[in-house]
Amino acid sequence: MTPHEVLIPFRDGVRAQPDAVRATVGRTTDWLAERASTPRPAGVLLAGIGASHAVLAAPVRELRRGGVPAFRSTGDDLPPGSPVPADLTVAVSQSGRSPETLDAATRGPRSLAVVNQPASPLASATDDVLFLGGLVDSGMSSVAVAATAVALGMLVEHRVDGAVSETWQRLPDALHAVLDDAATARALAGFASRAAGLGCVDVVGRAASAGAAEQGALLLREGPKVPSLGATTRTYLHGMTDAVGRVAHVLVGGGREAALGAQLAEHDVPVLLVTDEDVAVPAGVGAVRLPTLPPLAAVVTEVAVLQLLALELGSVLGTDVDAGVLTRVDTKVTTDVVGGADR
Incomplete structure (x- = not known):
């Protein structure tokens, strides 16, 4: 956070997301229209840290589905001085001050920043900027992360399919429905009351929901301060399940996760299944039903459920989800402000 950023409580940020998504859809639509003749990249590196890195998972997967070589990086896997393995770097940081992301943006032939804060170092260092407003x-970011996921999703869909679908116009209403659903609230309350006794929650997602799993684990650690692991289902099945009995589990997906x-x-x-598929819920498993959306949009509603879970666990545990614990000493290119997420 910079001294000029206004912070609101996380609970208020969660509720503000549908309006922010609607505004982002309009802004990104205009941005794409203004750049209709922009050359399409042969390969893309998407760079981000923390929550920004998590929301890059679905864009990378969808770019690859569309035949575009794509990678995501936190910057740790880019040795100093090494070239970026793509002709376009999309550097994502809501604050625009994450040093790893800034460094990655300066290495490749072309760069695009996706940022929320104006006049940021990242925006100044890139060839073009998609400003989130x-x-x-x-x-603990809520509004800006949702906006980032939407902007990236629309960019990728436009690149892969040649146009932006009507999904994005419907997304704010779908998100409202998730946040206001009484059955979802009951399922989360029941799960949180049991999970609080174990004190550890693993968040597991199918391949298309990897970003939601990663962001969910980050939210539970940063908000209610609950130890949490985020993993894809296939990775989780290779040994991580052996801690069963000492951990609560959130599973995001469909048949395999059920x-x-x-x-x-x-x-x-405690086991909670978050699904948009018509699957039978096993005995002893709680469930949250989501609207069916393409992967690029689904991450917004999936993360919204995990945000609500973070709030519910914080309430059960009596934890202030807006309070930080450690001072971040080197996660931003300026150090006049401490605290806040790596975004």
Whole structure:
């Protein structure tokens, strides 16, 4: 956060997301229209840290589905002085001050910044900027992360399919429905009341929901201060499941995740399935039903459920989800402000 950023409580940020998504859809639509003749990249590196890195998972997967070589990086895997392995770097940082992302942006032939804060070092260092509008956000990001996911999703869809679909116009209403759903609130409350006793929650997602799993784990650590792991289902099945009995589990996906939930529930641990598929919910497993959306948009509603879970766990545990613990000493290119997420 910079001294000029206005912080709102995380709970308020969660509720503000539908309006922010609607504004971002309009802004990104205009941005794309103004750049109709921009050359299309042969390969793309998407760079970000923390929550920004998490929301890059679905864009990378969809670019690859469309035949575009794409990678995501936190910067740790780019040795000093090494070239960026793509002709376009999309550098994502809501603050525009993450040093790893800034460094990655300066290495490749072309660069685009996706930022929320104006006049940021990242915006100044790149060839082009998609500005999210200086959205008012919470310290544990809610509004700006949703806007980032939408902007990236629309950029990728336009690149892969040649146009932007009507999905984005419908997304604010779908997000409202998720945030206001009474059945979702009951499922989260029941899960949180049991999970609080274990004190550890793993968040697992199918391949298309990898970003939601990663962001969910970050939210639970940063908000209610609950130890949490984020992993894809296939990775989780290769040994990580052996801690069963001592961990609560959130599974984001469909049939494979439901089958895993049935196995985990046999050990009398809290299991929550977050799904947009018509799957049978196993005995002993709680469930949240989501609207069916393409992967690039679905991450917004998936993360919204995990935000609500972070709030519910914070309430059960009596934890201030807006309070930081450690001072971030080197996560921004300026050090006059401390605290806040790596974004």
